[in-house]
Amino acid sequence: MTESEMYEVDRKxxxxxxxxxxxxxxNAGRALADGLKSKLSKEMRICVVTGPGxxxxxxxxxARTLLNEGYAVEVLETVTEAEMSTDEQLYRQxxxxxxxTLTKVDDVDVAAYLVDKDIIVDALFGIGLTGRVRAPFDQWxxxxxxxxxxxxSLDVPSGVSSVAADDLLAIRANHTFIIEAPKPSLFIxxxxxxxxxxxxxxIGLPKKELLQSSLTVWxxxxxxxxxxxxxxxxxxxxxxxxxxxxGSAFMPGSVxxxxxxxxxxxxxxxxxxxxxxxxxxxxxxxxxxxxxxxEPEALTDEALAKYDVIACGMGLSETAAGRALLxxxxxxxxxxVIDASGLxxxxxxxxxxxxxxxxxxxxxxxxxxxxxxxxxxxxxxxxPFRVVADFAKxxxxxxxxKGAMTLSASPSGEININTTGNSxxxxxxxxxxxxxxxASRVLSDDTPLAGISNAVFLHGLAADLAVSxxxxxxxxxATEVSDYLGRSFxxxxxxxxxxxxxxx
Numbered sequence: 138m139t140e141s142e143m144y145e146v147d148r149k150x151x152x153x154x155x156x157x158x159x160x161x162x163x164n165a166g167r168a169l170a171d172g173l174k175s176k177l178s179k180e181m182r183i184c185v186v187t188g189p190g191x192x193x194x195x196x197x198x199x200a201r202t203l204l205n206e207g208y209a210v211e212v213l214e215t216v217t218e219a220e221m222s223t224d225e226q227l228y229r230q231x232x233x234x235x236x237x238t239l240t241k242v243d244d245v246d247v248a249a250y251l252v253d254k255d256i257i258v259d260a261l262f263g264i265g266l267t268g269r270v271r272a273p274f275d276q277w278x279x280x281x282x283x284x285x286x287x288x289x290s291l292d293v294p295s296g297v298s299s300v301a302a303d304d305l306l307a308i309r310a311n312h313t314f315i316i317e318a319p320k321p322s323l324f325i326x327x328x329x330x331x332x333x334x335x336x337x338x339x340i341g342l343p344k345k346e347l348l349q350s351s352l353t354v355w356x357x358x359x360x361x362x363x364x365x366x367x368x369x370x371x372x373x374x375x376x377x378x379x380x381x382x383x384g385s386a387f388m389p390g391s392v393x394x395x396x397x398x399x400x401x402x403x404x405x406x407x408x409x410x411x412x413x414x415x416x417x418x419x420x421x422x423x424x425x426x427x428x429x430x431x432e433p434e435a436l437t438d439e440a441l442a443k444y445d446v447i448a449c450g451m452g453l454s455e456t457a458a459g460r461a462l463l464x465x466x467x468x469x470x471x472x473x474v475i476d477a478s479g480l481x482x483x484x485x486x487x488x489x490x491x492x493x494x495x496x497x498x499x500x501x502x503x504x505x506x507x508x509x510x511x512x513x514x515x516x517x518x519x520x521p522f523r524v525v526a527d528f529a530k531x532x533x534x535x536x537x538x539k540g541a542m543t544l545s546a547s548p549s550g551e552i553n554i555n556t557t558g559n560s561x562x563x564x565x566x567x568x569x570x571x572x573x574x575x576a577s578r579v580l581s582d583d584t585p586l587a588g589i590s591n592a593v594f595l596h597g598l599a600a601d602l603a604v605s606x607x608x609x610x611x612x613x614x615a616t617e618v619s620d621y622l623g624r625s626f627x628x629x630x631x632x633x634x635x636x637x638x639x640x641x
Contacts, residue, residue, distance in 0.1 A: 138318035138350040140264040146346045164340040166198020172314045172338045181255040183210040188261035194225035196260025201232045211238035251284045259308045261295035270296045282309050292316045294331040307331050321522045324542045324554050355553040355590040360629050363587035376405030379576050380444040384411035388452030389418040391569045396426050398573025401622040433462045446472045448576040450479020451569045472496040476572040484508040490532045500537040526550040545589045553590040558597025559610050566615030571596045599625040
């Protein structure tokens with residue numbers, strides 16, 4: 138859930154559901170204390186470092202709750218009472234009524250003060266912080282990070298936001314207790330390491346409003362609920378007939394992996410259109426696939442009528458012939474998935490997307506996304522959610538930004554976040570396999586975005602299962618990932634599984 142969406146939920150909770158902000162702060166502090174107790178013993182010395190705003194208020198409630206249950210807790214206060222919100226001032230006063238110990242940061246040497254503490258609770262800043270942490274907070278954060286103590290952050294590690302700076306200074310937490318829903322920074326390459334382990338706690342915000350978020354962490358239950366059922370009396374014509382266009386004499390394996398991904402994700406029929414030089418190499422290893430020569434003049438509307446989806450670009454030559462072929466494919470009225478060389482050729486003229494009337498899916502990695510968007514790879518990695526949503530809406534396409542946490546976006550800007558997969562997928566061929574899977578599912582499941590997200594989830598899960606079984610992230614290949622797709626489906630449909638990021 139984005140920061141602005143979270144603020145909107147807070148507003149509606151107060152105005153539409155008549156939940157006072159003080160009640161929500163009390164609920165938050167208590168829920169965070171309950172979660173934290175699994176990390177504590179009564180012998181530990183706990184320091185809650187409070188800052189301005191709701192995060193600081195949550196910290197006072199947490200400190201009072203633990204104190205009342207016999208834990209050795211005290212508060213290190215970094216702002217004056219005048220700098221606090223009204224709600225935070227109230228809970229500070231209540232904490233003092235419970236005889237809580239409070240130390241002002243200006244009265245101590247922070248490094249020396251923290252020496253005898255076992256746990257530091259970071260309640261400095263919440264999701265409202267934008268830009269760099271200013272002085273003197275930057276010094277205190279550095280001191281906490283260098284203390285060597287176990288650090289627990291509330292909601293987000295202080296200093297982290299959904300726009301990741303190159304030289305980000307933030308709390309490096311051992312564990313973060315997230316309020317109600319993960320924030321975008323949990324899924325950004327530059328900011329994820331600051332979180333440590335993560336646990337989501339509920340504070341009683343209305344679920345109906347929380348479900349309105351434009352961001353969804355796509356999980357096992359989502360796959361089970363949206364995956365098309367295969368009927369016992371169905372036949373191959375009831376499922377997708379995919380046309381795969383690409384490959385060459387020097388890159389025949391790309392379309393082979395795409396075809397394999399499609400068949401192993403439920404396609405009924407797959408036809409490969411590739412160069413005549415590549416045909417013998419492909420036919421030797423793909424018994425189920427049909428073939429035809431790579432000829433742009435064969436892509437007439439009449440000839441394409443029997444296909445449901447086209448996947449194009451894998452191993453395609455970036456030549457005049459390749460450009461002509463992609464241009465013809467873009468003119469068709471068939472749903473289209475574009476990957477690899479197809480994306481590079483497409484980036485030369487994005488206006489062709491606006492002229493398309495059929496569903497279009499683009500599956501770039503960050504470098505390909507940089508070519509498509511005109512942004513640097515670094516800029517994309519700093520703000521992947523904004524980049525993906527803006528591009529998908531501007532060009533009315535479905536967009537899959539591949540990475541450690543792949544993002545799948547719809548033309549309306551809705552984004553599903555994937556947390557399956559591991560670094561074994563960081564090899565040639567993984568994207569080709571995924572393209573076939575996306576093409577197989579995009580028209581098959583409840584919605585195109587659900588189908589795309591299901592393919593991404595199953596692809597990552599297959600890699601996780603392979604690494605947990607007989608492979609490592611070092612030796613795993615795309616072909617071996619495809620061998621585990623059957624077990625990936627079984628795991629989703631028959632038993633509970635855990636994603637790579639364990640969001641408790």
